[in-house]
Amino acid sequence: MTTENSQPKLTTVATLPEHYFLENLAVRADGSMLVTALNRRELWWAPAPAEDATIGAVLVDRLEGLPMSIVEAEPDVFYVSSMAPATLDRFDLRGWTPGAPVNRTRVLNFASQAAGLNGSCLLAPGVILVADCAAGLIWRVDLSDDGMAGTAKVWLKHDSMAPGLDPERAVHLTQTFSIPYPGVNGVRTAEKSNHVYFTGSWEQIFVRVAFDPDTHEPVGEPEVVFKGIHAVDDFCMDENKGVAYITTHIDNSLYSVPLDPGVAAKETKLIVGDPIDDRFLGPSSAAWGRQEGDYGRVAYFTTDGGHTPPNNSGLIRPSAVVRIEF
Numbered sequence: 001m002t003t004e005n006s007q008p009k010l011t012t013v014a015t016l017p018e019h020y021f022l023e024n025l026a027v028r029a030d031g032s033m034l035v036t037a038l039n040r041r042e043l044w045w046a047p048a049p050a051e052d053a054t055i056g057a058v059l060v061d062r063l064e065g066l067p068m069s070i071v072e073a074e075p076d077v078f079y080v081s082s083m084a085p086a087t088l089d090r091f092d093l094r095g096w097t098p099g100a101p102v103n104r105t106r107v108l109n110f111a112s113q114a115a116g117l118n119g120s121c122l123l124a125p126g127v128i129l130v131a132d133c134a135a136g137l138i139w140r141v142d143l144s145d146d147g148m149a150g151t152a153k154v155w156l157k158h159d160s161m162a163p164g165l166d167p168e169r170a171v172h173l174t175q176t177f178s179i180p181y182p183g184v185n186g187v188r189t190a191e192k193s194n195h196v197y198f199t200g201s202w203e204q205i206f207v208r209v210a211f212d213p214d215t216h217e218p219v220g221e222p223e224v225v226f227k228g229i230h231a232v233d234d235f236c237m238d239e240n241k242g243v244a245y246i247t248t249h250i251d252n253s254l255y256s257v258p259l260d261p262g263v264a265a266k267e268t269k270l271i272v273g274d275p276i277d278d279r280f281l282g283p284s285s286a287a288w289g290r291q292e293g294d295y296g297r298v299a300y301f302t303t304d305g306g307h308t309p310p311n312n313s314g315l316i317r318p319s320a321v322v323r324i325e326f
Contacts, residue, residue: 001228001255003270009325010272010279013300014046014057020319021173022302024119024234024285026070026078028093031290034060034078035302035321036067039174043067043080043091045098046321058098063089066173069120069285071128073147079107081117081130084177086110088130088141088150108141108150116163116179119186119234119285123196124216129155129189131198133182136162138198140216156209156218160184164202171308186234186246186285190259193239197225197259199232199246206232206246206257206264226257226264236286238296245271245299245326247283252276252313254283254301254324272324276313279322281306289323298325 016022016037023038031048035057043060065082072078076093088108096102110117116134123129128141128150140155164181172178182201189196195208196218206229209222235246237259246255253273258264272280282304289298301324305317 001268001270003274007272007277010277011049011323011325012279012320013049013323014321015318016044016057016320018305018316018318019307021282021304021307022284022319022321023067024069025287025300025302025321026072027287027290027300028072028076029290033287033300033321034070034091034093036070036080037319038066038068039307041066047098049323060098061091061102061104066177068118069130071120071122073122073126073128073143077147079120079128079143081120083115083117083173083179086114086117088128090147105148107143107148108152110139110152114139114152116182118182118184119188119198121188121196123189123211127216129187129196131161131184131187133185133201134163134179136183138184138187138196156222158209158222160200160203160205160207160222160224161198162200162202185232188235188237188244190237190239193259195259197235197237197244199235201232203227204229204232206235206244208259208261223261225259225261226268229255229257229268233283234285236288236299240296245286245324247286247301248273249282249284249304250308250310250312252281252283252306254280276315278313278315278317279303279320281311281313281315281317282308282319283322296326298323300324 092103137157161184163183231248
């Protein structure tokens with residue numbers, strides 16, 4: 001594992017106050033973004049980055065639980081998973097304007113054992129995968145034809161997904177709700193190779209598992225792509241280049257990791273975080289831009305500004321969405 005000599009270009013494009021835990025984001029077709037503020041139980045909208053922008057982030061809705069990941073299942077229709085309680089809500093943003101009431105529908109209340117819904121991705125039309133970092137498994141959600149309801153079952157449970165059970169390492173998300181140190185965290189679909197990739201925070205691993213393109217069920221055993229990145233969190237993937245960009249939440253860093261296990265050990269690189277950049281404190285999730293040429297070149301990352309302990313930077317900054325140009 002090496003450190004990249006030339007760092008990518010970082011730009012802060014949206015901010016919220018200090019101690020907002022920005023967990024996940026989705027980039028809309030128009031370049032604006034939806035962002036979950038986990039510890040505030042809120043969903044926010046941020047405008048598309050522009051030099052002459054005069055409008056800041058706008059509150060979209062307040063939720064019952066702690067909102068985590070966001071999946072766009074059809075154009076401008078998004079599904080937000082939450083913890084405490086474990087739920088899936090549908091946000092129909094077709095025709096919506098910032099500041100207007102939003103069309104939200106409860107699609108699914110998960111079984112009681114779904115304690116830590118975290119990252120999610122679209123596996124196929126109408127099929128969403130949701131990582132459960134506390135139960136150590138990935139759920140499969142099949143949406144109804146109209147997208148207004150869903151059913152959940154366990155898609156895959158594996159030792160690589162297990163959380164840490166040391167009570168001293170528990171993560172206190174709010175004053176009243178804690179989870180074990182997360183197991184399976186981020187999850188993404190590699191459509192070209194028919195693989196699902198996921199991170200395991202407790203085991204410090206990046207893993208892939210094949211799936212059947214017809215049934216969308218996993219095939220064979222999960223395969224470790226790379227092991228040894230501390231505090232590994234969520235990621236985005238460039239299938240054309242064959243690389244994932246993986247955040248480390250409490251280590252304030254970003255790694256480039258090949259998708260091929262055969263070369264990951266030799267070519268994994270630390271590309272942001274040495275030295276610590278105070279624009280990139282507490283990075284969590286990532287999403288590619290939606291403009292022409294953005295895929296593989298321009299991505300957006302949520303940060304919590306150093307809110308989550310242990311904070312090895314010693315700094316607290318406003319939470320932010322950061323644009324990175326590779």
